[in-house]
Amino acid sequence: MIGYILTLEQKNAIQGQEFASYQYFNCVISIDDIWFTFFTSEEEILIKNTVYNWVLNCPKGEFIPKPTPPII
Amino acid sequence: MLNVFGLFKNSVVSYDADALAYFARVTAAGGSLTTAEKNAANTLTLAYKSAGAWTSAVAIYPFLGGSAASMAQNLKSASFTGTFNGGFTYSSLGAAPNGTNGYFNTTIEVWPTLPDTNSFSMATYINTNGATGAYQMGAVGGNGTYNLIGGHVVNSTQGYYINNTTTVTTITDATNINGFLATSRIAAGSYIYYRSATSTTITANSTSVAYLYPIVMGASNSFGGVVGSFDTGRIAFGHLGGGLSDAIMLSIRSAVITFQTSLGRA
Numbered sequence: 001m002i003g004y005i006l007t008l009e010q011k012n013a014i015q016g017q018e019f020a021s022y023q024y025f026n027c028v029i030s031i032d033d034i035w036f037t038f039f040t041s042e043e044e045i046l047i048k049n050t051v052y053n054w055v056l057n058c059p060k061g062e063f064i065p066k067p068t069p070p071i072i
Numbered sequence: 073m074l075n076v077f078g079l080f081k082n083s084v085v086s087y088d089a090d091a092l093a094y095f096a097r098v099t100a101a102g103g104s105l106t107t108a109e110k111n112a113a114n115t116l117t118l119a120y121k122s123a124g125a126w127t128s129a130v131a132i133y134p135f136l137g138g139s140a141a142s143m144a145q146n147l148k149s150a151s152f153t154g155t156f157n158g159g160f161t162y163s164s165l166g167a168a169p170n171g172t173n174g175y176f177n178t179t180i181e182v183w184p185t186l187p188d189t190n191s192f193s194m195a196t197y198i199n200t201n202g203a204t205g206a207y208q209m210g211a212v213g214g215n216g217t218y219n220l221i222g223g224h225v226v227n228s229t230q231g232y233y234i235n236n237t238t239t240v241t242t243i244t245d246a247t248n249i250n251g252f253l254a255t256s257r258i259a260a261g262s263y264i265y266y267r268s269a270t271s272t273t274i275t276a277n278s279t280s281v282a283y284l285y286p287i288v289m290g291a292s293n294s295f296g297g298v299v300g301s302f303d304t305g306r307i308a309f310g311h312l313g314g315g316l317s318d319a320i321m322l323s324i325r326s327a328v329i330t331f332q333t334s335l336g337r338a
Contacts, residue, residue, distance in 0.1 A: 001172050016157075021102055022144040026158035026299075028173045038159045038173050063172065 003036035004058040011035040014055060020046040025055075031064045038063075085110075090126075091117040094134075094147045101153075103142025106164075112136075112334045113147060119327035128193075128314035130185060131178055133289075134331070135308050138164045144176075154178050154289075154310075157299070165337050166308035169290035171203055175299050176289040180312050182211070182219055182236070183283035190279055191315035192236045194219060195254030195266070196289055197328055198305035199337050202249035204228045206303035207292035209253070209310070211285045220292055221265075223249030225301060233265035239277035250305060251338075252325050258315035266325055271318070287312060308337050 006014075006027060014025040014037070023046070027037045037055065039047060047053055087095070091114040098105055105113070113134050120126040132147040133154060139162055144154045158173035169175060186192050196209045202223055210220035218234040225231045229246045235255040243265070251268035262275040285293040289310050291302045309328055316324065332338040 001170075003172070021141040022153070022155055023140045023160075024155055024157045026173045026175070028158075036173075038170055040159055040161050040170070042161070043159065065172070 001038065001063050002060050003038040003063045004055055005061045006035040006037060006055075006058055008035065010055070010058065011037075014052055017052065019043070019050050019052055025052070028063075029066055031066045033066075034061075036061075036063045085114075087114045088117045088121075091147070093150075094145060097145045097150060097153075098137055098142045101141040101145060103137040103139050103145070105137050105142065108335060109136045112331050115334070116327055116331045117147065119330075120324065123320050123323035123327065125313070125316055125320050125324050128191075128316070129311065130314075131180060131310065131312045133176075133178070133310035135166045135310070138162055140167070143167050152178060152180050158302075164335070166199060166306040167290075168200065168306035169303055171206070171302050171304035174302060175291035176307060176310070178287045178289065178310065178312060181283060181286050182213070183281040186312075186314060187281060188314065189236055189281045190260050191258060192219065192281075193254065193256035193311065193313055193316045193321065194221070194235075194287065195252065195309070195311040195324070195328070196221060196307060197252050197309035197332060198250050198303075199308050199332065200250065200304070200306040202303050202305035205301060206305075207301045208249065208303055208305055209287065209289045209292070210234075211287045211293035212295055213281065213283045213285065214295070215280060215283065217280045217283075219255075219287060221253050221255065222292065222301065223253060233274070235263040235265075236279050236281055237263075237277040238280060241274050241277065243272075252328055254311070254321065254325065256316045256318075256321045258317055264318055264321070266321060268325070268329060271322070308332055
């Protein structure tokens with residue numbers, strides 16, 4: 001899946017922040033220890049009108065999830 | 073219906089007071105509900121009360137209104153309004169997580185909200201298939217206690233339905249993971265898991281209460297509060313509360329399926 005690539009600072013700037021009513025940023029780390037986030041096209045429209053619109057200018061890349069240890 | 077003057081008579085719908093309060097919360101949040109959605113929510117409310125499941129419920133999420141604001145609202149009360157995190161697609165059919173970073177946070181920590189180790193139930197309804205390797209709902213406690221629904225989290229035929237226990241029982245279920253998914257415990261040593269048309273008792277497990285990490289939907293909360301195992305199944309209902317007897321849970325299952333069918337979401 002293609003997502004927005006974030007530096008650690010950028011990730012810390014948005015993680016858990018609200019970008020629209022009841023909608024919050026969530027970042028995930030890739031197999032290469034790179035932070036990513038993802039939006040639908042509708043969410044991008046919402047983000048464009050916030051102070052976080054700079055995220056939409058972050059580079060994009062293919063996200064490969066880190067093989068997380070099983071919860072069980 | 074025509075009155076004596078041959079004029080159409082307004083049909084007056086009398087809504088339950090708790091349903092009305094939920095409608096008001098949706099409106100206050102900036103959302104809106106159609107008449108059909110209001111009627112369905114009202115019917116669901118009445119079904120919960122008729123079944124004897126209303127009082128023990130902590131959260132009932134009907135996922136109505138087609139927006140994050142409306143779907144975050146708890147039918148049961150003004151408490152435990154949820155939050156959407158990561159990528160979701162919202163529609164009248166429910167909220168579909170993207171399977172990569174999207175999850176719904178109920179904010180409900182089983183302890184201390186539901187501290188009785190032998191009384192806990194949770195349920196969801198998804199109307200598209202859940203993903204292999206994903207949890208539909210749940211959290212892991214800091215003490216290693218699990219409350220999880222992950223029908224095919226192990227592989228394409230095996231998963232977990234776990235309720236207030238550290239004991240893991242692998243369930244083999246080759247069918248697609250969708251519809252009504254639930255667990256309910258009312259005693260030590262056993263609990264029941266439910267799908268839309270079946271239910272099975274799981275025995276020989278110790279009970280304890282999962283604490284620290286809130287129950288999420290569309291994924292699972294895990295050690296350290298890190299959410300993972302993201303699902304793609306579109307969420308159309310959620311429930312958390314005290315344990316329900318088999319008879320009551322079957323009534324709720326029927327009510328939820330009726331709810332979904334009435335809205336064309338089954």
